[in-house]
Amino acid sequence: MEYLIRFSQSLETFRLAEIQALAVVEGIDLEVISYSDESPFCLVRLPSEEAAKALLRRSILAQTIHEHWGTAETYDELHRIVKRETSHLWAQYKQASFKINIDAYQGSRSSERKLALINDFAYLPFDGLVILSSPDQEFTIFEQWEFDAVPRNLPDPLRIYFGRLVGHGVRELVKTYDLKKRGYISTTSMDSELALLTANIALAAPGKIFYDPFVGTGSFPIACAHFGAMGWGSDIDGRSVRGQGGAKSLEGNFKQYGLERLLGDVFVSDLTNSPMRKARILDGIVCDPPYGVREGLKVLGCRDPEKDAQIVEKGKRTYRNPSFVPPKKPYSFTAMLDDILNFASDMLVDHGRLSFWMPTANDEEQEIPVPTHPCLSMVVVCTQAFNKWSRRLITYRRLPDAEVDVSALEQRKQAEQVQGRTADDLNPFRRVYFRGFKPEQGSGDNVAS
Known part of the structure; x- marks a missing residue:
């Protein structure tokens, strides 16, 4: 019909x-x-x-x-x-x-x-x-x-x-979960309409486990929980998760909507230092990774462990202190994208979905290419356009092992990630953002190079 x-x-x-x-x-x-x-x-x-x-x-x-x-x-x-x-x-x-x-x-x-x-x-x-x-x-x-x-x-x-x-x-759910009515948000909390859409496209549903490795104030796990999935999350900054406690916290947001029974747990971590055991247990991963525009991207750790040995030792003694802030080191934007895909390939069940947001310039010559992985099949790319840049919701499906190109997977494991030293070196989007998305003078380089 x-x-x-x-x-x-x-x-x-x-x-x-x-x-x-x-x-x-x-x-x-x-x-x-x-x-x-x-x-x-x-x-x-x-x-x-x-x-x-x-x-x-x-x-x-x-x-x-x-x-x-x-x-x-x-x-x-x-x-x-x-x-x-x-x-x-x-x-x-x-x-x-x-x-x-x-x-x-x-x-x-x-x-x-x-x-x-x-x-x-x-x-x-x-x-x-x-x-x-x-x-x-x-x-x-x-x-x-x-x-x-x-x-x-x-x-x-x-x-x-x-x-x-x-x-x-x-x-009408867009109004129900409107950030203006939510008890606890931050400047990077995802708009309710986009969070609910992400949960739908990632196939959130009852009996499924969904995880956000950049959880912040919990917009994505809340959207997934509305559709019946169990929401889990982690964040490099535990303060964003804890908030002020009570209603002014991630847990408080779940309670506001009567979804506390669908909050699994949240913990402090980043993708390169995750306590999660590699196991194909997640039905979905949904996230909006940091773009590193306001400040360079960071991961847990020290630039030079030997030189910063004193900081490391202090951290071992005080990490249980609620006010403890772990040291961080610069992180590559492209390495982060690769790490998200690697993490998804290790953790998603067969046909589980990864949906994450990624910025790019609107100029084709400066556009950041959509990352790929041999274990993940592209499902769809949706675009929200702004003035000179856009952000894309990229969704992948975890292939069953029998469908994975083994030779391509081995080549990926052997490939070395080129690293830079400054925030701009490490983040091509940040570089073109502060250049006003204009081509670099006297250079044929572009974002995709």
Whole structure:
């Protein structure tokens, strides 16, 4: 059966990725018939109405889904299609209360014109009452107009859809988890909409274990917990996790939403010094690694252990002190990306997903390439564009060992990571950020080199 999804007109490159991920979560056979980032309408084929409802019951970007009754470029053509293709369905709704809406995307209709367009569907043999509030059945006329159709005074839409409402998304969750209402946040806490989307695309679900190695105030584990997954996390700075205690802490955030039973634990660590035993136990890894713009990236440790022996010895004596701040050393941005992929390959179960955010310049010549790993298959790359730079949500799937290219994996293990000494050497994104994303003068070098 064909169904029409009405998306919100935001985060366009995330919309199809979320729906396809939710089809995996729900075990639904989904076929995308037509879709474009330029339009909020997506036509899909699904096995049943129950599948359509299940597909949207945790979607953040899909507003509604409708049984598809017809699509055309003119109303005359639409009426012919509806009469020809759906007359066998009419008897089911003969006595039901109903209403018909008009959704004019990028267009506008007067109240009089809306009523006239609705009355043109009078041939539908519905004898039930017209009820505007909570009818038994709800039908919608969707009009897709050209950009700036209203100021240009265009007479007709580009395309018209007609369908029967069968299900809703849960876009209201964005407000429920709004950071403005959260008890404890920091300057790097992830926006609730993007955190929930990340959890969906990474396939968070009941019975699964999800982990964020840059947990901060817990935005990602909270989003995963909402969808039933057990959330774990770690951070190089224990102060961000502990906060002020009580409601002003990561644990307090979980309690605010009644999700404390789905908080596994959090601990102080970084990817290069993790206490976690290498074992394929994680169903998902979701994170927003630090970009190292405000200050250079750091990991636990000393630049020179011999020279800083006194600091090391002091740390051994005082590390249990709540005010203890461990020493840190510079860290390469590209090494961090490689370490995230290596960690995921060691820890994810077969088909488990890694979804992490990564910045890049919009200029193709300065763009940071998407990292790869022989054990991980690219699922999707979604982009949130800003002015001169963008951040991408990159999602991978852990391949079963039998599908891994062994020779490529061995070459990766033997490859040496080139290290620099300054913050700019270690972080190509930081370098171009402070250069205003302009090409380097007198040099053919670029970010990808």
